Amino acid sequence: MFAAKPVNLRNQQVEGLFRLLFGIMMVVLIVPVLMIIVMLVYKGGPAFSWNFLFTFPTDGMTAGGVFPALLGTIWLVVVSLLASVPLGVAAAIYLSEYAQQEHWLTRVINLATINLAGVPSIVHALFGLGAFVLFLKFGTSILAASLTLAVMTLPVVIVASWESLQAVPRAFREACWNMGATRWQTIRQVVLPNALTGILTGIILQVSRAAGETAPIMFTGAVFFLPFLPAGVFDQTMALALHLYTISTQVPNVPESLPFGVALLLVGMVLIMNSTAIMFRMYLRGKKKW
Amino acid sequence: MVNFALQAKEDQHPDGSAAPGSDAPVQLAVNKLEIRYGGMVALSGVSLDIRQNEIFGIIGPANSGKTSFLNAINRMDMMRSNMTVTGDIHFNGVDIRQWRNVYALRRQIGVVFPLPVGLPMTIYDNVALAPRLSGKNLSRQALDDLVERCLRRAALWDEVKDRLNSLGSLLSGGQQQRLTIARALSQEPKMLMLDEFSIAVDPVTTMRIEDVLKELRQEMTIILVTNLVQQAQRLAHRTAFFLNGECVEIGETEALFSGQVKDSRTQDYIEGKFG
Ligand SMILES: Nc1ncnc2c1ncn2[C@@H]1O[C@H](COP(=O)(O)OP(=O)(O)OP(=O)(O)O)[C@@H](O)[C@H]1O
Ligand SMILES: [Mg+2]
Numbered sequence: 001m002f003a004a005k006p007v008n009l010r011n012q013q014v015e016g017l018f019r020l021l022f023g024i025m026m027v028v029l030i031v032p033v034l035m036i037i038v039m040l041v042y043k044g045g046p047a048f049s050w051n052f053l054f055t056f057p058t059d060g061m062t063a064g065g066v067f068p069a070l071l072g073t074i075w076l077v078v079v080s081l082l083a084s085v086p087l088g089v090a091a092a093i094y095l096s097e098y099a100q101q102e103h104w105l106t107r108v109i110n111l112a113t114i115n116l117a118g119v120p121s122i123v124h125a126l127f128g129l130g131a132f133v134l135f136l137k138f139g140t141s142i143l144a145a146s147l148t149l150a151v152m153t154l155p156v157v158i159v160a161s162w163e164s165l166q167a168v169p170r171a172f173r174e175a176c177w178n179m180g181a182t183r184w185q186t187i188r189q190v191v192l193p194n195a196l197t198g199i200l201t202g203i204i205l206q207v208s209r210a211a212g213e214t215a216p217i218m219f220t221g222a223v224f225f226l227p228f229l230p231a232g233v234f235d236q237t238m239a240l241a242l243h244l245y246t247i248s249t250q251v252p253n254v255p256e257s258l259p260f261g262v263a264l265l266l267v268g269m270v271l272i273m274n275s276t277a278i279m280f281r282m283y284l285r286g287k288k289k290w
Numbered sequence: 291m292v293n294f295a296l297q298a299k300e301d302q303h304p305d306g307s308a309a310p311g312s313d314a315p316v317q318l319a320v321n322k323l324e325i326r327y328g329g330m331v332a333l334s335g336v337s338l339d340i341r342q343n344e345i346f347g348i349i350g351p352a353n354s355g356k357t358s359f360l361n362a363i364n365r366m367d368m369m370r371s372n373m374t375v376t377g378d379i380h381f382n383g384v385d386i387r388q389w390r391n392v393y394a395l396r397r398q399i400g401v402v403f404p405l406p407v408g409l410p411m412t413i414y415d416n417v418a419l420a421p422r423l424s425g426k427n428l429s430r431q432a433l434d435d436l437v438e439r440c441l442r443r444a445a446l447w448d449e450v451k452d453r454l455n456s457l458g459s460l461l462s463g464g465q466q467q468r469l470t471i472a473r474a475l476s477q478e479p480k481m482l483m484l485d486e487f488s489i490a491v492d493p494v495t496t497m498r499i500e501d502v503l504k505e506l507r508q509e510m511t512i513i514l515v516t517n518l519v520q521q522a523q524r525l526a527h528r529t530a531f532f533l534n535g536e537c538v539e540i541g542e543t544e545a546l547f548s549g550q551v552k553d554s555r556t557q558d559y560i561e562g563k564f565g
Binding site for chain 1: 364366369371392393395401405407408410411419420423457459460470474476477
């Protein structure tokens with residue numbers, strides 16, 4: 001009575017086929033990632049040591065550590081976050097909570113923001129050079145480079161924050177408004193606390209992007225080599241991504257383990273930050289509130 | 291244990307008390323109200339008076355403009371760029387557009403939505419939120435008392451008194467709806483508007499809430515929008531019938547349900563012939 005009819009059988013075959021297809025896709029995606037990591041660990045691992053992390057490069061960057069570059073990357077990321085996070089979140093709050101959603105201008109701005117996220121980083125670099133280095137006269141400095149990174153990451157911070165804000169059910173807002181809460185009270189008490197996870201995840205993902213980019217900082221504040229550490233935001237700095245580029249293409253006779261070590265460090269930082277974001281998200285999902 | 295004035299009242303069997311007559315003071319006066327969304331008219335030509343301490347029922351099929359009507363009273367058109375309201379509404383004798391501070395107006399009018407909305411915070415905070423936001427700096431003790439009083443009036447206290455610090459949004463649907471009512475009561479409103487509150491609530495909880503409403507109307511005016519014709523019959527002193535953006539008929543509930551209608555469409559709707 002419940003024997004599979006021909007139609008059912010066919011559906012099952014199709015189902016199986018798609019399962020296989022998606023499975024293969026996943027393997028195709030995951031294998032190269034694993035290979036990269038294995039190769040980096042295998043070739044760059046030997047370079048890793050305390051000295052590698054905490055000393056200056058020596059012998060014309062063919063030996064020694066990467067401390068100034070590591071510190072420089074941290075400088076750049078932190079300063080760029082100081083600019084992009086408040087600005088991006090504020091813009092997202094405005095677009096999501098205050099602007100008239102159906103208004104054409106709002107739509108144009110939303111669309112423009114999404115498109116800005118796709119602008120190549122070299123274009124941001126040229127903008128940063130013109131705007132921060134030359135026009136605002138910050139010179140090539142941590143400040144100019146960080147602001148350039150901030151401009152580059154801003155659209156994604158806005159879009160991620162906007163999406164998290166929109167994910168908070170509209171009924172929550174209506175309930176608050178009907179109780180006599182102002183828009184800001186509603187945002188502060190109900191919308192923001194519940195959008196925070198998404199916003200933070202978006203920000204952490206941007207941190208790893210800012211840490212890995214070379215083009216935006218190359219003309220604006222990062223240099224190949226500095227014999228001293230930057231003392232403030234108006235100094236130039238070294239940076240890991242640029243350092244990797246330098247020692248693998250510009251400097252002769254670098255032992256192979258060195259660039260691989262730098263790459264491992266960079267990828268490691270990015271992976272750690274991304275996993276933190278994912279774990280953080282899972283942790284908060286576990287405490288799901290509605 | 292705190293003693294409440296309300297509990298003393300419970301013994302007086304409020305159900306039997308008389309409906310406010312036509313000479314009763316007017317709580318809400320609506321005149322030639324029209325509501326539009328962009329170019330579309332959602333409700334037009336509504337004029338009615340709602341008396342203090344009455345339960346005023348509004349029945350009508352989907353899209354008849356019932357929710358829009360409630361939103362206009364609470365000035366929600368300010369939060370919706372495409373919604374325009376013309377005509378006038380007087381609350382307590384004052385034009386709602388003249389209220390210096392809409393937030394103060396909204397604090398005097400409690401709203402309950404069709405789908406329960408437990409805000410993602412503790413049960414306690416759900417009820418305490420509005421008093422906290424309104425800037426009255428209540429002491430911890432006063433706030434505790436207020437929360438307990440509101441939860442009791444919403445017939446929820448006994449179920450949640452031991453877990454006031456768990457999330458309000460994780461209560462059952464019926465409990466969340468009573469939480470919504472408790473929250474609506476937290477600012478001692480003069481009027482309570484309920485929009486199809488029983489849509490996501492089981493029959494037993496519905497009956498409990500109906501009992502709550504019968505008691506509440508001793509202290510406030512209630513507008514009850516409902517998709518259950520019998521609910522209006524059970525609770526409302528007077529009932530209005532909305533259809534396709536028009537207020538077809540207003541009358542004493544008893545009269546309407548005993549066939550004394552001016553418009554045959556009202557009769558048809560009550561008898562379940564359409565809608
Ligand atoms: N925010 C809005 N924007 C545009 N149109 C709206 C909006 N809210 C309601 N409408 C329209 O107004 C009309 C009346 O809607 P309303 O929600 O007041 O009906 P209702 O009587 O409450 O219906 P229901 O019984 O289904 O809740 C509908 O045609 C609806 O599409
Ligand atoms: Mg409705």
